Amino acid sequence: MTTLLVVSASKHGSTSEIAQAIGDEVAIHGVDVTVADVDNPPLNVEFDGYVLGSAVYAGHWVAELRRFIDDHHHLLSVRPLWLFSSGPLGDGPTVAEEPAEVAEFTRSLGARDHRVFKGRMEQADLNLFERAAVRFVHAPYGDFRQWDEIHDWARGIATTLHGATAAAVAAVGDNG
Numbered sequence: 001m002t003t004l005l006v007v008s009a010s011k012h013g014s015t016s017e018i019a020q021a022i023g024d025e026v027a028i029h030g031v032d033v034t035v036a037d038v039d040n041p042p043l044n045v046e047f048d049g050y051v052l053g054s055a056v057y058a059g060h061w062v063a064e065l066r067r068f069i070d071d072h073h074h075l076l077s078v079r080p081l082w083l084f085s086s087g088p089l090g091d092g093p094t095v096a097e098e099p100a101e102v103a104e105f106t107r108s109l110g111a112r113d114h115r116v117f118k119g120r121m122e123q124a125d126l127n128l129f130e131r132a133a134v135r136f137v138h139a140p141y142g143d144f145r146q147w148d149e150i151h152d153w154a155r156g157i158a159t160t161l162h163g164a165t166a167a168a169v170a171a172v173g174d175n176g
């Protein structure tokens with residue numbers, strides 16, 4: 001069975017919930033999915049494909065996910081890989097502002113796609129420093145995640161991953 005590892009980095013939980021939704025949707029389409037927080041990845045990280053996602057804070061991915069990529073750079077660069085960011089808030093159209101490091105990851109790892117999803121921010125979750133930062137940029141509180149868009153993206157991953165795995169198996173057959 002085709003396997004997929006979904007790893008996310010979240011400070012307040014909303015990006016982990018997106019990762020779980022992606023994993024659940026891909027699993028419905030016949031993939032053996034493992035969903036993990038970047039702080040607690042599986043011991044064996046050999047999978048047929050990967051989805052990595054991070055919350056965006058001050059224009060950057062969470063440091064632990066950047067470290068995970070450094071630790072597994074080769075494996076991630078030779079298997080199908082998708083990236084997502086979760087950050088923008090508000091009801092307007094998503095301004096797909098890429099976190100600073102994502103263009104470099106996409107290039108060096110050969111990622112198939114990078115998607116920016118809207119996020120969630122609740123005042124009660126934030127510490128004083130975070131509240132001050134939010135006041136400074138006038139960001140709105142609320143849950144702006146667009147689940148239909150997230151599920152659509154996950155369905156596309158399932159389809160592409162099945163195709164990529166079948167092609168890899170055929171290539172091994174041709175060479176053997």
Ligand SMILES: Cc1cc2nc3c(=O)[nH]c(=O)nc-3n(C[C@H](O)[C@H](O)[C@H](O)COP(=O)(O)O)c2cc1C
Binds near residue numbers: 057
């Ligand atoms: C202090 C602070 C800084 C943030 N900076 C950004 C940013 O630079 N770009 C962005 O798109 N979202 C930014 N956000 C919004 C978060 O990325 C968003 O709330 C996200 O959904 C949080 O994910 P989490 O619940 O997984 O931690 C910021 C939020 C806070 C509280």
